[in-house]
Amino acid sequence: MSISRLAQNLTGSEIIKIAGEINELKKQGQNIANLTIGDFDSNIYPIPAELKQAIVQSYDNNQTNYPPADGVLDLRQSVSEFLKTRYGLEYAANQILISGGSRPLIYGTYLTLVDPGDKVIFPAPSWNNNHYCDLTSASGVMVQTHADNNFMPTADDIRPHVKGATMLALCSPLNPTGTMFRKSDLEAICDVVIEENKSRKAGEKPLYILYDQIYSQLTFGDFEHYDPVSLRPELKDYVVFIDGSSKCFAATGVRVGWGFGPAHIIDNMKAIVGHMGAWAPKAEQVAMAGFLRNAAAVDNFLDNFKQRIRKSLDALYTGFQQLKSEGFPVNAIEPMGAIYLTVQIDIKGKTTPDGKVLNDSADINSYLIKEAKGALVPFSAFGTGHDLTWFRASVGACSLADIEAMIPRVREALAKLK
Ligand SMILES: Cc1ncc(COP(=O)(O)O)c(C=O)c1O
The missing domain is CATH 3.40.640.10 (Type I PLP-dependent aspartate aminotransferase-like (Major domain))
Incomplete structure (x- = not known):
């Protein structure tokens, strides 16, 4: 190939591949809670x-x-x-x-x-x-x-x-x-x-x-x-x-x-x-x-912005804790900072209604995108092995209502697995 070894060897972002799956479903008119990007929807979260x-x-x-x-x-x-x-x-x-x-x-x-x-x-x-x-x-x-x-x-x-x-x-x-x-x-x-x-x-x-x-x-x-x-x-x-x-x-x-x-x-x-x-x-x-x-403008902005981000993170966190208490194999770590929640969806080895075995975190993620209309990023995109069933949920580009609406869909998707 006529390009540098460095350019050839750079690995592409796993998040961009997931974005492709989401865009495909969006083209079909489906509404996906997109918790993949570490960015903000600037209509929901404008700058100060x-x-x-x-x-x-x-x-x-x-x-x-x-x-x-x-x-x-x-x-x-x-x-x-x-x-x-x-x-x-x-x-x-x-x-x-x-x-x-x-x-x-x-x-x-x-x-x-x-x-x-x-x-x-x-x-x-x-x-x-x-x-x-x-x-x-x-x-x-x-x-x-x-x-x-x-x-x-x-x-x-x-x-x-x-x-x-x-x-x-x-x-x-x-x-x-x-x-x-x-x-x-x-x-x-x-x-x-x-x-x-x-x-x-x-x-x-x-x-x-x-x-x-x-x-x-x-x-x-x-x-x-x-x-x-x-x-x-x-x-x-x-x-x-x-x-x-x-x-x-x-x-x-x-x-x-x-x-x-x-x-x-x-x-x-x-x-x-x-x-x-x-x-x-x-x-x-x-x-x-x-x-x-x-300082007043900075404090004002941060107070309001943090409150809203935290509300979204808390909604996700309590939603997953609720699913856990119902016996589903999920978990979440209490939100501490940033715009992310750490979520576990431990359904590796389970079989989907159409007979597919979920072998790794990428399979789990694809299943959730299709069945729960909710997209996360597996930790494998951040350097861990694909066998880990932990994911990042990023709340900056989603409304609180969309986040709350996703939890019942996750419940349904989990309940369908064998
Ligand atoms: C930990 C961390 N550092 C740095 C950056 C880069 O930020 P910037 O958009 O200012 O280049 C990001 C963006 O996602 C990040 O998550």
Whole structure:
């Protein structure tokens, strides 16, 4: 083939294949509760009104030329203030990098810290680390996590792999699970990294942490967000944070992300992201700078948005708990943060009314799409084995009414199995 080995070897997204099945049924006029995409229906969840007005105003003010490579200074200063007031984190404008959403920052972190062949540790399930390892020819070490720890990694899971590793990629609240680190669990992981770095010789690459906290403003009830640098300040030289506006302001299409970390790493990331040209549009940057400083507007939006997302997650959670109490082989983990619910539908080996045996999570998902008109994403799309019967349900693109209406259909579909 006349294309690069890298392009040939990149694996396609399993979620896109599922989207194909859903679209096929939609074409036939069927109404599917689509819980597959980590996005929002912007008619159900529009961006904050103040942000929208400010973006329009920025275009009216002709903010349409190239932004600086590391982002508009006023936005980097505004992010710096936001980090201080919301997280107690001290990062100056020169330790912050703006890009077109958060993805270029993740890729930029990999390209800045990881050489081909370097070991990168990440939990499974997790979001896209396998693809970033492929893109950078890193040697990915997947650590399988477990339902009894809410699918979050522990120090014991990670410790056996840290020798010689270059990066540990962590995320909390986690996509795909909607679960979060407990303080003591993250502290223990931090201590493993500190111990490992103490054991390394001068001149040797340290073990870095990529800490993706893009969902950190979306936490529910008593669940609190923790980060490695607040828990262990001595890690500050080794942590690159990924954050941004896409999820917390329902602004996935606005494309403003921010990363922060040690100035020399951010400087190198700036050069890499600059060559990619993966900047956030200038008008959106100018608008975001003002919006982040408007604490009342931010709080107002978050209060309302979180309440609505939580209602949808709770409806799904209680729906599955109800089915469980009726004796169906399902389960769900309490929603903690983000826009996701972790659901188990343990019907592997069962036979459908038309005589098909459900052999793996893909079969289960197809059955639910056809019979329950509800679509989830198997954890296998996030790096676990196909035998696991756990799924991600994402509530941002569905109305509460559609979610509530799906539960009786799931009941019927489960009752039909033998
Ligand atoms: C954990 C996590 N990090 C980063 C991103 C990327 O966000 P963006 O749309 O800002 O590129 C996503 C998007 O789904 C995500 O789930």
